[in-house]
Amino acid sequence: MNNVLRVGIIGAGGIARVAHIPNYLKHVDKVKIVAVADVVRENAEQLASTFDIDNVFTSYDEMLNTVELDAVSVCTPNKFHAEATIAALKAGCHVICEKPPAMTVEEAEKMAATAQQAGKILTYGLHYRHTPEVEALKRFIDADELGGIYAARVHAIRRRGIPGWGVFTNKELQGGGPLIDIGVHMLDTALYLMGYPEPDTVFGVAYQKLGNKKGVGLSGEWDWENFSVEDMVRGMITFKNGASIILETAFAANIEQREEMSVSLMGDKGGADVFPLKIYQEKHHTLIDITPAYLPKVDAHGIQMESFVNCCLTGNQPISNAKQGVALQKIINSLYESAEKGKAIKLSRTV
Structure with a gap:
C-alpha cells in the first residue's frame, strides 16, 4: 500500500x-x-x-x-x-x-x-468508545478496579429529539428508530466495557406514542404523518456469563431532560457511571466515590x-471489529423481534 x-x-x-x-x-x-x-x-x-x-x-x-x-x-x-x-x-x-x-x-x-x-x-x-470517559474507565476496568461486571444500565433518551432531517423516521431505509440510531451507541459502549459478553436472551417492548402525532420538536419539525419507526424501546439482555443489561432508548418521551446519554456499570469490586465519569468503590472499610479531576476535551469522531x-x-x-458488529446487530434485531412477538428471544451462539 x-x-x-x-x-x-x-x-x-x-x-x-x-x-x-x-x-x-x-x-x-x-x-x-x-x-x-x-x-x-x-x-x-x-x-x-x-x-x-x-x-x-x-x-x-x-x-x-x-x-x-x-x-x-x-x-x-x-x-x-x-x-x-x-x-x-x-x-x-x-x-x-x-x-x-x-x-x-x-x-x-x-x-x-x-x-x-x-x-x-x-x-x-461507534465513536463513543473514543471519548475520554470511556477510555479512562477502560483503563480502570483493565486494572480490575471494578472486578467482574455483572450488571449495566443503558439510557439514550430524548424529550422531543425526533430528527427533522434525513431518513431517521423511515423504517424501510433505517430499519428502526431510536434503538438503531442512538441506543446503539450506548449499548455498544456498555458491551465494549463489559468485554462484549455472549448474549443469551433478549426481551424488548417498543412504543409508538408520540412520533406519529404533531408536536413540539427540539430537533426540527419531523414528518409525523409518515413516521414509521418506534419512538421508544425498553428491554433487557442477559448473557451466557450471567451478566445483564437494562436498556431504555427514545426519540421522544415525557421526561424532564432534553437528552440523556448514559451508561452505568456494576461490578463485584466497584461500579461506575460513564457520562460523566464517576467510580464507586469500597476501600479500607469506607465507601468512596472517585471523580476525575481532569479529562481532556477531544473530538471522538x-x-x-x-x-x-x-x-x-x-x-x-x-x-471496533466485525465480529462485535455481528453480536451488536443480533441484540438489536432480537429486541425488535421480541417487541413484535411479545416474548423473549433466545439467541443462538454468535459467530
Missing part, C-alpha cells in the same frame, strides 16, 4: 460532511480523498466542490471500478450499509461503515465474512477516523 491512503466516500450526507471528510483532511500527509459517490449527483457534486474532491459518481460500483482506492467510508442510510460495504471489501478496500452495522443479522454476518475473506479491515462508526487511517496504513486492528 502507498504511504498515502486513497479514500472514497459512499454517501454524501451529513455524517460524511461533518465527521468523516473533515477528519480525513486533518491528515493530508496520510490521506487523499479521491472520490465521492451518491445516488443524487447534485449532493455528490456539492460535497466534492466543498472539499476539493476530484471524482464524482452516482454509483459506488462505478467508483470502485474506475478509481484506485485503499479505503472507503460508507455513509449511506442503513439499508445500503451491507451492499456498499461488501462491494468495497471485494474491491480490495478497508471499510469504516457508519453505525449500525446493517439492517439484519444475516447482512452483518456476510459483511464480517467478506472482510475476513478479503483480509481487509471492517470497523464501524476525529480520534476514530485517525485510528482507522493508522490501522489501514499499519495493519493494526481497530478497537
Whole structure:
C-alpha cells in the first residue's frame, strides 16, 4: 500500500460532511480523498466542490471500478450499509461503515465474512468508545478496579429529539428508530466495557406514542404523518456469563431532560457511571466515590477516523471489529423481534 491512503466516500450526507471528510483532511500527509459517490449527483457534486474532491459518481460500483482506492467510508442510510460495504471489501478496500452495522443479522454476518475473506479491515462508526470517559474507565476496568461486571444500565433518551432531517423516521431505509440510531451507541459502549459478553436472551417492548402525532420538536419539525419507526424501546439482555443489561432508548418521551446519554456499570469490586465519569468503590472499610479531576476535551469522531487511517496504513486492528458488529446487530434485531412477538428471544451462539 502507498504511504498515502486513497479514500472514497459512499454517501454524501451529513455524517460524511461533518465527521468523516473533515477528519480525513486533518491528515493530508496520510490521506487523499479521491472520490465521492451518491445516488443524487447534485449532493455528490456539492460535497466534492466543498472539499476539493476530484471524482464524482452516482454509483459506488462505478467508483470502485474506475478509481484506485485503499479505503472507503460508507455513509449511506442503513439499508445500503451491507451492499456498499461488501462491494468495497471485494474491491480490495478497508471499510469504516457508519453505525449500525446493517439492517439484519444475516447482512452483518456476510459483511464480517467478506472482510475476513478479503483480509481487509471492517470497523464501524461507534465513536463513543473514543471519548475520554470511556477510555479512562477502560483503563480502570483493565486494572480490575471494578472486578467482574455483572450488571449495566443503558439510557439514550430524548424529550422531543425526533430528527427533522434525513431518513431517521423511515423504517424501510433505517430499519428502526431510536434503538438503531442512538441506543446503539450506548449499548455498544456498555458491551465494549463489559468485554462484549455472549448474549443469551433478549426481551424488548417498543412504543409508538408520540412520533406519529404533531408536536413540539427540539430537533426540527419531523414528518409525523409518515413516521414509521418506534419512538421508544425498553428491554433487557442477559448473557451466557450471567451478566445483564437494562436498556431504555427514545426519540421522544415525557421526561424532564432534553437528552440523556448514559451508561452505568456494576461490578463485584466497584461500579461506575460513564457520562460523566464517576467510580464507586469500597476501600479500607469506607465507601468512596472517585471523580476525575481532569479529562481532556477531544473530538471522538476525529480520534476514530485517525485510528482507522493508522490501522489501514499499519495493519493494526481497530478497537471496533466485525465480529462485535455481528453480536451488536443480533441484540438489536432480537429486541425488535421480541417487541413484535411479545416474548423473549433466545439467541443462538454468535459467530
